[in-house]
Amino acid sequence: MEQDSKLNIPTHVAIIMDGNGRWAKRYGLSRSMGHKKGAQNLLKIVLYANKLKIKYLTVFAFSTENWNRPKEEVDYLMKLPIEFFNEFEQRFRNENIKIKVIGSRNDLPQELVDKIEYVEEVTKDKTGLTFIIAFNYGSQLEIVEATKNIYQDIINKKLQIEGLTPQIFEQYLFTKDIPSVDLLIRTSGELRISNFLLWQIAYSELYFTKTLWPDFSTRHFDKAIKEYSKRNRRFGAI
Numbered sequence: 001m002e003q004d005s006k007l008n009i010p011t012h013v014a015i016i017m018d019g020n021g022r023w024a025k026r027y028g029l030s031r032s033m034g035h036k037k038g039a040q041n042l043l044k045i046v047l048y049a050n051k052l053k054i055k056y057l058t059v060f061a062f063s064t065e066n067w068n069r070p071k072e073e074v075d076y077l078m079k080l081p082i083e084f085f086n087e088f089e090q091r092f093r094n095e096n097i098k099i100k101v102i103g104s105r106n107d108l109p110q111e112l113v114d115k116i117e118y119v120e121e122v123t124k125d126k127t128g129l130t131f132i133i134a135f136n137y138g139s140q141l142e143i144v145e146a147t148k149n150i151y152q153d154i155i156n157k158k159l160q161i162e163g164l165t166p167q168i169f170e171q172y173l174f175t176k177d178i179p180s181v182d183l184l185i186r187t188s189g190e191l192r193i194s195n196f197l198l199w200q201i202a203y204s205e206l207y208f209t210k211t212l213w214p215d216f217s218t219r220h221f222d223k224a225i226k227e228y229s230k231r232n233r234r235f236g237a238i
């Protein structure tokens with residue numbers, strides 16, 4: 001795949017990793033085991049995206065709405081990134097991968113916040129893939145928070161209302177300094193965006209596949225990139 005010079009490799013890919021629960025049900029396993037398998041798959045896709053020289057990969061790991069799931073599942077999803085980083089942090093460092101976590105840290109367990117701060121710090125100078133995990137993330141909340149901060153900066157005279165452009169607005173989002181999304185992938189057959197990166201996907205190509213996230217292999221990823229390469233992006237022009 002890498003040798004295919006005709007392929008247009010997107011700069012920023014975002015993924016809604018959906019279908020862990022249905023995957024687990026299919027094999028008679030608990031939903032948590034589906035998420036565990038999903039995390040193992042995530043490692044494979046991150047390493048592969050880095051190999052393809054994709055610059056940014058953003059994944060939706062926990063939404064602000066996921067708190068409404070059963071306590072056992074929420075507790076597991078809070079523990080999973082800690083285990084994931086404990087197991088693979090060194091691997092990411094060796095592979096020159098930078099880690100960034102976006103979303104609100106307010107309601108997260110302190111152990112998870114400490115771990116996030118640690119992995120962000122030890123990978124901050126890496127120059128390969130930037131791997132962005134959206135955790136306790138919701139796009140509408142992100143936009144509302146940005147608006148509040150813009151308001152504050154206007155009353156504190158740090159910003160003039162006439163100077164507020166989309167480019168300045170973006171500087172108030174969690175994704176500040178990260179280019180907008182080129183390709184958004186959602187697995188498991190659902191045709192929704194579910195409050196993920198609403199601002200950042202304004203001109204993204206959308207790719208939906210029925211494959212459940214734990215089964216989404218590097219071959220499936222290749223297929224999405226090939227499909228993206230064929231699209232004619234016009235950004236509103238003709």
Ligand code: FPP
Binds near residue numbers: 017018060
């Ligand atoms: C959606 O599937 C998936 C999630 C809510 C969690 C995604 C998390 C992972 C893939 C693990 C990420 C791990 C780390 C370490 C960041 P679902 O549970 O809604 O599946 P269903 O629709 O089939 O029930």
